[in-house]
Amino acid sequence: MWHWNILKILFVKGFLPTVKLVPIALVLALSVGIVGGSLRVLRVPLLNPILGLYAYVMRGIPTILLMFICYFVVPTGSNPMNAAILALVLSNGAYMMEIVRGGLEAIDRGQHEAAKAVAMNFWQSLRYIILPQAVLLVLPALVGQLVLLVKVTALASVIGYVELTKMALNLNGATMAPLPIFFYSGCFYFVVCHFLKWVADRCERVTKERIMGKAPIHVLA
């Protein structure tokens, strides 16, 4: 009654391919977010409108469409995995960029001035004063985006990348046992997302304690 064979197939041929997408897409999207977000704060003349447009466009089109575009339009060598990763990075990178920018801009102007007044230049104030505070502000929102990224990997199925959702669908057609198949699939996603959330919460707590002291934290809010 436990349908162990279904669980095994789902794990090997569905869950593992999904997990294969996540780390690469995650690291790349985060990089886009951090670099892009910092650049947006600097308002580099020509670059800023381009980044703004990028965020604007990405926020306005569905990820599933982006998957098609990356697979059919962008020359990704008809490799569904590469196309899927590209689509995930493009869309999640844009959101993360705006999150990072928001965090950096939320730091009070007085902090910049105080840093200047104690003879710090721009980069020094960013490193010693602004970034440590911004990290705390931004962490929860970034983690939320990260969990979304994991869930959106399901869309890679539409361009022929067989991952968890696609595998579940295939199995369903072959076995007609929808309940165990979709229940197990849900469990896999659930476990990964909440594992990430758990790791991030711990990270957040440790960082907070390290940079704000052990007292109650509501100063930054």
Added chain:
Amino acid sequence: MADVILSVEHLVKRFGTLTVLDQVSFELHRQEVVVICGPSGSGKSTFIRCLNGLEASDAGTIRFNGSIVTRKTFHDVRQHIGMVFQAFNLFPHLTAIENATISPIKILRRPKAEVMREVTALFEMVGLADKMHSHPHQLSGGQQQRVAIVRALALKPDVMLFDEPTSALDPEMIKSVLDVMRDLAKKGMTMIVVSHEMGFAKEVADRIAFFSQGNFREIKEPRQFFENAEHEDTRRFLGQILHP
């Protein structure tokens, strides 16, 4: 009077079409304490913010120790000018002592042991030796402002600028901060203080200035200032803030 350490000639600052500083000229002598008062929006804060380049001026010259300060040299000049803000602006992620030592150690690269010794002595001077390892949010407003004063003094500045240092404080906190500033003045620190604490001004200032509509209207020794103000505006202003 000793020599001039900081001087300003025909300083102009505009925000859009509004002229905030209108041809301001001023000289500050070594070991002198000048208190600037004036109605809000008159430009007095903008004036002292221009002195260490937090606000870029549109015209005029600023000289520090005889040499003209430009946008490029402001960075060096700031090491010699301590600034205390109305809103304290302490770094919330650092402890009190880290707030004070981060710049001397990481930016000015002075020897750590020496900086720690000096800063510890400063914390003792302002009466916060037991709070050195607290974070700003664990301190009261008066304590935070004293930490901010220590942070500024840790640079070993030649001049200290105070931008309404007690305006954001509860009444019972004000004295602790003024006591520290009085102490500093007695030790010979050169200071410009934007403040409406007239009792403090009377006692500590060498000169008191009235600032309105973008320029100094009157700069006088305290007794002269209170008893023989020439300008009608000054007298009216004093009448408004010196309620019996």
